[in-house]
Amino acid sequence: MSVVVLDIGSSSLRSSIVTSDGRVKVVASETLSVVTEGAFRIEYDANAIAQSATNVLEEAISSHPAQLRGLAITTQRATSVIWSRSQRLALAPAISWQDLRTSTTCLALGSVGIAIAPNESGTKYAHLLGQISDQDSDDLALGTLDSWLAFYLGAGHITDTTNVAMSGLTTTDISGYDPIRLKALGIEQRLLPSIAPSYGELGVTKHLSKALPLLCLIGDQQSSLFGQQCYMPHHAKATLGTGVMIDVNLGASPPKFERRGEHGSYRIPVLGTQDSILWGVEGALLSGGSSLEWFRSTFLNGAAVEDVGRYASKANPLDECIFVPALSGLATPDWDFGARGVFLGVSRNTGRSELANALLQGIAHSVADIVEAIERDTAKEIEILRVDGKMTQSSELLQYISDYAGVTVQLSNEIEATSLGAGMLANMFLEGVHNVTTYQSSRPYSYRASLGPKLERGSKDHKHIRQRWQQAKELSRFQIPALSQVKFQ
Numbered sequence: 001m002s003v004v005v006l007d008i009g010s011s012s013l014r015s016s017i018v019t020s021d022g023r024v025k026v027v028a029s030e031t032l033s034v035v036t037e038g039a040f041r042i043e044y045d046a047n048a049i050a051q052s053a054t055n056v057l058e059e060a061i062s063s064h065p066a067q068l069r070g071l072a073i074t075t076q077r078a079t080s081v082i083w084s085r086s087q088r089l090a091l092a093p094a095i096s097w098q099d100l101r102t103s104t105t106c107l108a109l110g111s112v113g114i115a116i117a118p119n120e121s122g123t124k125y126a127h128l129l130g131q132i133s134d135q136d137s138d139d140l141a142l143g144t145l146d147s148w149l150a151f152y153l154g155a156g157h158i159t160d161t162t163n164v165a166m167s168g169l170t171t172t173d174i175s176g177y178d179p180i181r182l183k184a185l186g187i188e189q190r191l192l193p194s195i196a197p198s199y200g201e202l203g204v205t206k207h208l209s210k211a212l213p214l215l216c217l218i219g220d221q222q223s224s225l226f227g228q229q230c231y232m233p234h235h236a237k238a239t240l241g242t243g244v245m246i247d248v249n250l251g252a253s254p255p256k257f258e259r260r261g262e263h264g265s266y267r268i269p270v271l272g273t274q275d276s277i278l279w280g281v282e283g284a285l286l287s288g289g290s291s292l293e294w295f296r297s298t299f300l301n302g303a304a305v306e307d308v309g310r311y312a313s314k315a316n317p318l319d320e321c322i323f324v325p326a327l328s329g330l331a332t333p334d335w336d337f338g339a340r341g342v343f344l345g346v347s348r349n350t351g352r353s354e355l356a357n358a359l360l361q362g363i364a365h366s367v368a369d370i371v372e373a374i375e376r377d378t379a380k381e382i383e384i385l386r387v388d389g390k391m392t393q394s395s396e397l398l399q400y401i402s403d404y405a406g407v408t409v410q411l412s413n414e415i416e417a418t419s420l421g422a423g424m425l426a427n428m429f430l431e432g433v434h435n436v437t438t439y440q441s442s443r444p445y446s447y448r449a450s451l452g453p454k455l456e457r458g459s460k461d462h463k464h465i466r467q468r469w470q471q472a473k474e475l476s477r478f479q480i481p482a483l484s485q486v487k488f489q
Contacts, residue, residue: 001018001019001020001067001069001430001431002017002018002019002064002067002068002069002427003017003018003068003070003071003072003215003216003423003426003427003430004017004027004057004060004061004064004068004070004071004072004156004212005017005018005071005072005074005419005422005423005426006056006057006071006072006073006149006160007075007143007220007223007416007418007419007422007426008049008053008074008075008076008220009076009191009241009242009244009418010032010034010076010096010098010241010242010243010290011012011031011032011226011289011293012029012030012031012032013029013030013032013049013053013056014026014027014028014029014030014056014416014419015027015028015029015056015057015059015060016060016065016070016416016419016423017060017064018072018419018420018422018423018424018426018427019427020347020427020431022414022420023273024416024419024420025036026416026419027056027060027063027064028055028056028059028060029056030052030053030055030056032047032049033045033048034096035093036093037236038097040100040101040103041099041101041168041297042095042098042099043093043094043095043096043099044079044092044094044096044388045090045093045094046081046083046090046092046094046110046145046148046362047089047090049092049094049145049148049149050090050149050152052277053152053153054150054152054153054207054208056195057071057153057208058105058208058209061208061210062209062215063207065210068210068212068216069213069215070213070214070426070430071153071155071205071210071212071213071214071215071216071426071431072199072214072215072216072217072218072422072423072425072426073149073150073214073216073217073422074146074216074217074218074219074220074223074418074419074421074422075144075145075146075149075163075219075220076096076097076145076219076220077097077144077162077166077220077221078097078119078120078121078124078162078166078167079094079095079096079097079121079144079145079152079459080094080095080121080125080128080142080143080144081094081128081142081143081144081145081148081430082122082128082131082132082140082141082142083140083141083143083148083182084135084139084140084141085139085140085141085150085151085157085224087138087139087351088151088152088207090148091131091132091135091140092128092131092132093200093229094145094148094166094310095124095127095128097121097166098117098119098243098286098328099118100119100328100329100483100486101118101127101338102118102119102123102126102127102244103118103337103482103483103486104482105126105127105185106123106486107120107485107486109123109185109313110183110419110486110487112184114180114181114184115168115259115263116168116169116181116185116455117168117486117487118132118307118441118486119225119286119331120168121144121166121167121168121169122167122168122169122181122185122187123168123185123391125142125167125169125187125191125192126185126187126205127187128192129142129186129187131223137188137191140317141157141191142187142191142192143157143192143193144158144159144163144164144166144167144192145264146159146160146163146217146218146219147163147176147193148212148303149161149216150193150203151193151440152207152209153205153207153208154203154204154205154206154207154213155202155203155204155205155206155208155214156194156202156203156396157193157194158193158194158195158196158202158203158217159193159194159195159196159217159220160195160197160198160202160217160219160272161174161195161196161197161198161269161271161272161277162198162218162219162222162268162269162271162272163217163218163219163269164193164195165268165269166219166268167183168181168298169182169185169187169192169435170195173277174269174272174277174330175195176195177189183348190345194215195272196217196272196274197272197273197274198216198217198218198222198271198273199215199216199218199271199425199426199428199429200212200215200274200424200429201215201429202214202215202216202217205224211464213349214314215425215426215429215430216422216423216424216425216426216429218418218421218425219266219273219485220239220418221239221245221247221282221424222247222268222269222271222280222421223269223417223418223419223421223425224237224239224247224388224389224417224418224420224421225237225247225249225280225421226270226271226424226425226436227388227412227414227416227417227418227419227421227422227424228386228388228412228417228421228445228461229386229445230247230248230249231249231436231437232251232437233249233250233251233253234248234249234250234380234382235248235249236248236249236374236382236384236385236386237385237386237387237388237417238367238385238386238387238388238389238392239386239387239388239389239417239418240288240289240363240388240389240390240392240397241288241289242288242289242290242293243284243286243287243288243289243290244284244285244288244289244363244366244367244370244389245283245284245285246282246283246284246367246370246371246374246385247268247270247280247281247282248280248281248282248374248380249270249278249280249379249384250278250279250280250281250294251278251279252276252278252279252381253279254267254277254279255267255279255281255377255378256431257377260335260478261281261373261376261377261378262376262377263372263373263374263376263377264283264331264332264333264334264335264373264377265281265282265283265331265332265333265370265373265374265377265378266281266282266283266332267279267280267281268280268281268282271425271436273434274434277289278436281374281377281378283331283332283333283369283370283371283373283374284285284330284331284332284370285325285328285331285332285343285363285367286326286327286328286331287325287326287328287365288325288366288391289328289389289391289395290327290328291323291325291327291341291359291362292305292308292359292391295308295355295356295359296325299352299355299356300352300356303393303441304393305390305391305393306393306394307395308356308359308360308394308487309356309360309394309395309397310358311352311353311356311357312353312357312359312360312394312396313353313357313396314353315353315354315356315357316353316354317351319345319347319349319350319354319357320345320363320468321343321344321345321350321354321355321357321358322343322344322345322358322362322468322469322470322472323341323342323343323344323355323359323361323362324339324341324342324344324362324463324470324472324473324475324476325341325359325362325363326339326340326341326342326368326393326473326476327340327341329483330476330477332339332369332370332373332374333370333372333373334368334369334473334477335487336477336478336483336484337471337480337483337484337486338477338478338479338480338481338482338483338484338485338486339476339477339478339479339484340476340479340480341476342472342473342475342476343355343358344468344471344472345358346471352460353401357396358393359395360379360400361400361404361469362469362472363391363397363403364397364401364403364404365400365404365466365469365473367401367404367405368401368404368406368466370406371385371405371407372404374406382405382407383407383408384407384408384409384410385401385405385407385408385409385410386410386412386445386447387401387409387410387411387412388411388412388414388415388416388417388418389417390415392411392412392415392462393415393447395451398449398451399454400409401454402451402452402454403453403454403455403462404455404462404465404466404469405453406453406456406458406462407453408451408452408453409450409451410445410447410449410450411448411449411450411451412447412459413446413447414447415469429432433446435486441459442450444478464467
């Protein structure tokens with residue numbers, strides 16, 4: 001028994017076949033190109049994404065026509081689209097979750113007691129509506145990429161709990177949309193998708209060569225959480241992708257805070273079922289893999305990810321250069337959207353190897369900051385961090401994460417755990433299993449490698465290295481004062 005998974009990341013989209021025993025075969029992939037990029041603007045061509053999605057799905061269908069029992073969709077969250085229902089056509093470029101152009105709107109809303117962050121979709125929807133003046137409002141629809149693709153493929157205008165929670169538009173329990181927030185942004189509820197569980201019988205495609213039941217619709221981070229088998233409370237994972245996201249499953253009990261904890265992590269639903277919600281907390285680094293990509297293209301002529309580690313391994317151990325990966329600002333724990341990247345401690349002896357090492361250390365320090373923030377906000381220690389994503393190809397980065405965060409890092413057997421998670425949830429439904437914790441007992445977690453810290457947490461050396469990082473991070477802050485005023489709270 002198999003399902004096809006459509007996985008939309010921040011740099012590529014792919015289709016994969018996921019079998020009921022947890023095997024993943026990537027069938028086809030296409031690049032997801034940013035069409036507009038600047039200090040505040042990051043946009044995608046939503047129609048090109050839909051066409052690419054169709055292409056990779058059709059390739060999967062043609063190669064495995066008899067095996068496929070359904071479709072699962074997992075996408076980057078909060079990237080926002082406006083489209084014509086009748087034409088099945090996006091009417092403006094999709095606004096990325098990383099786009100900051102609506103920051104002033106967020107400030108204005110905050111002044112009247114409505115907290116919405118610029119990396120949520122609510123103000124992006126309002127901005128998109130403001131761009132459309134000559135379209136019949138009855139024909140308009142709004143949604144994030146999951147909604148757009150579900151609609152484009154004919155499965156309906158829907159979203160799931162994990163995606164809609166990143167809109168800033170819902171009630172506290174995520175059971176529906178908050179009319180006060182909608183009114184403040186001038187958004188009519190009829191334009192928005194209905195909220196569905198993350199898995200189940202969600203619809204059937206009409207615009208593919210084979211009609212496939214849509215069995216799972218879920219945000220990418222929550223999908224990778226289950227792809228790494230974090231079914232039980234206090235299991236934690238990190239996805240080292242374009243952004244770095246750390247998620248911890250808390251089970252049926254939500255965290256004590258409604259949006260953001262005192263130390264900078266934030267509440268998320270990790271799964272929406274027919275009857276309930278499983279909760280968790282998340283922390284984010286906005287520019288993880290994107291910092292690595294920038295460094296590779298700028299300094300290493302586009303060398304592979306593992307080449308960055310090879311350069312770093314040759315660095316002078318006495319060099320104290322360090323990099324703050326704040327190309328799009330700082331998220332957990334600082335939440336300074338106006339911060340920007342900084343190299344600290346560059347000397348005449350600093351070369352590409354030292355810069356590469358500084359980059360990996362900066363990403364690892366950021367991960368350690370997130371781990372500490374989540375531990376403080378939940379009063380629970382993270383002892384094991386399961387990791388996936390393309391940056392896991394750097395063993396040097398994984399060791400730095402273990403050293404600075406003081407955790408055991410377990411490298412997932414499946415680098416594309418996001419696709420695996422969505423596929424396993426869809427297969428779980430097909431098997432009639434409705435409680436993810438029962439899945440845990442029959443599928444023990446296995447991993448490719450385990451790295452323990454070589455540096456004792458709280459030791460003199462550890463404190464020195466972490467203090468050096470804090471000095472560098474402080475220099476990165478408040479580079480764009482207007483953006484630094486905007487807080488995710």
